[in-house]
Amino acid sequence: MSTDRAYAVPGYELDRLIGKGGFGLVFEARETAPPLRSVAVKILDPSAFADREKSYARFRREAAALSRLEHPNIVRYIGSGVTTDEPPFPFLATDLVVGEQFRSSLDITDAERIRFMIQVLGGLDHAHRMGLFHRDIKPSNLLLRTHDRQAIIVDFGLVIDIEDLDPNKLTTRYAGSTGYVPPEVLAGTEPSRANHDIFSCGVTLYEALVGTRPNIQSYAPLSSQKARLSALDPVIRKSLDAVATRYQSAASFAADLAGVLAHVEAIQGLADTNPRAEAFRLKAVERMAREKAAREARARAQAETQAHWATFNDVVVAGAERAFNDMVSVVNELHGPATFARPPEVTAAQGRPTKLFELRHKHGTLCFGLVAPTTSAESSVPWPDSQRGALFGHTPRRQLPTVGPNIERLAPEWVVYTDLGAYPPIAIQGAISAIKVHLMDFRLFAKPLTEWHGTMGHTPREPRLLATVEDVRSYITDTIGSHFRLDHE
Ligand SMILES: Nc1ncnc2c1ncn2[C@@H]1O[C@H](COP(=O)(O)OP(=O)(O)O)[C@@H](O)[C@H]1O
């Protein structure tokens, strides 16, 4: 049968070919008289049949069955006849279904596939009650109508009507499509009734969900591929079972599917969207989970930092007086009289507790910032280790307000900071000692201190307590001695 020739179909104007089955061609067409509906015209190919009479008989059965059926899930009959071609071809006009075949590749959710099959079973139940059995349910004969997501059963070419059943003529054992025909029909032990369509629906739904037809001898559970479909396995199995234990009606199959649909939807968490929307939603859920984890990590880090700061404040407040007195004695010892400002209260630099010391000496005024360490998660500068280190800095007075973690960037030539080891109390002790170190080298501060930054690499990683002036001297020799001559010696 040729697709590119024109067929003369009385009452219809063929537009374009939209489908091709084993027995004919389906065209999109338009009525030539009002109401000028868009229709599908199926032209039967007599040459596909052993004899012409059989093809007409089949065609008449299809048209007759369709014209009797009236159901939202069965394609609506519009008209039928023969073309005015020579030889004439039988044709059948039905509502045009704009949609897609129910293939496993369809871009819909599993819940939608199940809902689709429930609708198909509804249509079949209607047909069965009228004594009509489709016998050719398979993906290409089920359409998902785009505009209202309705399942539409087409192709009643193999329908049998129990009323005009002629046992002599309907002994075809293989009526149906390979893979969708139940074993008892293949074996010829049972006639095709509801059993046939129910089985085909089971196969079709299984295929739609996992992409392959089920193995009837050894059923591979859907749940082995999609865990959330576990509730569906007993239902599909029952539709494929031996006739005695198979669903006895399309309605009971549909009812059980409806029962698991709620379950699948609940797991899917989304009733009515397509997989793209679901993927989008999953991404959103993942992103929300990531953000939540990040928020929690931040909160933990913050709590940890607060705890550090509480300790820092205790230690600093308790030790401030001692540190101050230490400085006074060291500076007096090494450099002669100096005036000191009282240590200001613990303040905050860049949001962190900071202890500032101010030293006025004949060489100038120095400020020292002792800044609470922070956790690395909170830090704006990379700390060697969140648990270790106290920032120690001195900077010109005018830059006091900016003392903080960015101190190096703000005043590179005037800043020293030292990683002194484990945070309190050793770090505090270490910082105090480091203040002594720098006070000893007070005169060096007149020079640009960029070289001091070079000392960072020499900073001992292990906590090192510099309690005495001797400790301080050896610290200088060990770490920064190679960079500076100690003028006071
Ligand atoms: N009413 C219709 N509207 C839109 N497409 C249809 C319609 N009827 C059939 N088709 C499409 O044409 C294909 C062949 O039609 P079908 O009736 O199944 O013919 P066959 O008996 O040759 O298999 C179907 O698989 C379907 O994709």
Ligand SMILES: [Mg+2]
């Ligand atoms: Mg077909």
